[in-house]
Amino acid sequence: MAKKNLSDKEIENLLMYEEIPSDTDSFAGGDGSDRDQSKIEEIPQGEQQLLLGEDLFPSDEEFDSEDEVPLSQLLGRIQPATQAVPLLAQTVRPPKWKKAYTILAPDNFTTASNLPDETTSLAASQQMTPLKILNLLWTDDIMQHVTFHTNLYAEQKGGTYKPVAADEMPVFIALNLVMGVKKSPSYRDYWSSSPDLRDEYISHFMSLSRFSWILGNLHLNDNNLLPSRNNPDYDKLYKIRPFTEMLRESYKKNYNHTEKIAIDESMIKFKGRSCLKQYMPKKPIKRGYKVWTKCASSGYCLDFDIYSGKVGNKVETNLGGNVVRKFCEGLADKNHKVYFDNYFNSYELQVDLRQKNIYACGTVNESRKHLPTLKSDKQLKRGEYDYRVSDNQMASFMKWKDKRCVLILTNFHDPRNEVHVRRTEKTGERVEVPCPLALKDYNENMNFVDKFDQLKGSYAIDRKSKKWWHRIFFHFIDCTVVNAFIIYNCVSRTLDDMFIRICWHLLI
Structure with a gap:
């Protein structure tokens, strides 16, 4: 049988053996990368860096002759510098677990107001109304954005049309909110000629044909600029991306992070055909769009991110951990407490x-x-x-x-x-x-996100549509009203039918 000569790399790997832990030590690691960290902790700080990857081998000055230099170091000289990969830098060091160890105690959280100074000063001046709170979140820029792209879409379709006026879009949104309170099988029933179905209040502000036209032409982005699927810049959420980003910034700006924060999944109900649709059998809403949500202890939605699936053909690993890390950006050294499942x-x-x-x-x-x-x-x-x-x-x-x-x-x-x-x-x-x-x-x-979903579900618009993004648009109208409700509760405890007040102020 022919003998096989080992390469330099194979010899080095054989020489770098690991010390086997004793039966009394508890190690956890399932990746075969266990290492006795207690040996490293006993070494002075300057020498620990050698074990952590700066230089795995001592210098030649520590030896009197070439014969005393370890073979592993000599092999290290033969390898090019680009191939020398630190042993411990590739994986997370598995810890040792014992009952005798004690965990580090947390520092105290610096108490701060839930509301930013701008909102607090507005409340102190006795000028706080439900409409003004809603306008803090659903800003004029968002309203103009929706109005502009609705008219742009109608222009791109061609034909004659009457553009949506600046004062029409708030009325359209308010009518949808009222329809969430006074539910009917179809929105057309509110304009029905039958007296038992017709709603004089809703039908008074806008005709059925105009409401249907705005609903059919509602748009949030320019279709002509939509990248193709083969384009690296292709975004599955292109149709709603500018709208959701504006809302995210608005939510962050108008409410401070509380000491305790919860991160969880929320669902937007949708049963149509869409590559974004998820199935979660343990959720109350089993089919729809998954939204990562971060909520304060009051239930206020601080941030969100719509899950759009994998990007390209690459499967994302450690998705849950990456979501938490993204939501915790900007929270370092502030002693917040975050809860997740x-x-x-x-x-x-x-x-x-x-x-x-x-x-x-x-x-x-x-x-x-x-x-x-x-x-x-x-x-x-x-x-x-x-x-x-x-x-x-x-x-x-x-x-x-x-x-x-x-x-x-x-x-x-x-x-x-x-x-x-x-x-x-x-x-x-x-x-x-x-x-x-x-x-x-x-x-x-842990139930902060559930508290938010409960408030949102009380008077949800629940508008059905064949367009996949309509559900998301109306979902975030409900989210904005809930956040406005929570802000109003922070500045006023004498709240009566705030939801109807917002609708009424928008309509007039």
Whole structure:
């Protein structure tokens, strides 16, 4: 059998063996890249950089002769500089998990007003009205944008038409809002000749033909500039992109981030044909457009991003973590607390956020990388829990048993802190069982997006259309009204039928 000569690279890989951890240490890493970090921590700071990739080999000055130089260093000289890849720079170091470790305590959040100075001064001057609040979010620029592109689309279609006047578009939007309160099977019923269907109030402001014409020609971008599908600049959301970006900036500008923030998925109901449509069987709205949403503790929508699927043929990895990182831009070193569910959560994300002084908590899938093995479900009784803390003191992992086991991964909760929660037994008896404080905190603060969806669904426009983007447009009209409602509640606690007030002010 012929002998095979090993290449220089293969020899180096064989020489770079790893120290096998003892049975008493708990490592989590499923990618085969475990490394004893305690060995690195014992080395002085200047020498740690050598292990982290600046230079894996010592200089020749440390040896008296060429014979004492390690073979691995000699092999390193043979390799070109472009091929020398640091060993630890390619993957995240798997942590060691122990109960003896303690997590770093969070810093206090600097209390700030939820409203910016401009809104606060407007409220102090006693000039705050529902219409003025709505105009803070749905600005004149947005209204002019919608009016301009509606007329542009009618011009591009050709034929004779009457352009939408500056005062017609607010009336059109207001009529849709009122139709969300007084629902009929079809919008044509409001102009019906039958007295039991006709609505004198709605039909008074605009004729049926004019309302139908505006609805049919409604547009938010120039179709002639739409890039082809083969163009690198092609955007699946081109038809609504300028409109949504203007709204995002408006939402951010008119409300400050609260200490506690929730990030979750929201759904826009749509059952037609669209490449953007998602199916989520566990959501109340199972088919429609997925929207990543960031909400404040009051339910105010601080930011959003419509999910458009993969870009090109490239499959995006770690999508949930990237969504959280994008929403947390600008929050570094402000000690905010962010809550999200197991779709987004991971050990790498928790460490990344903690390094930026952003505190995070959420449920997690047990199959995520770098998590330790805790007690099995059968070993835990109701009210019992098991936990581990990472050696870098930036993550704690807990499993608590209720009817089922719940897994929590957080970067600021001490797992030894516990509270008692009330549970109902099969006999109907109410009992108190111990529970980690992290889980109670998560349950109390994870529902901010659900609170926003609940407010929005109370009087949603719910306009059906064959045009895929119409659903998104009317969805964000509802979102703007909800945000205006929350701002109004911050400055006035004597609110009566604010929704109708906004509609009425727009109509007159």
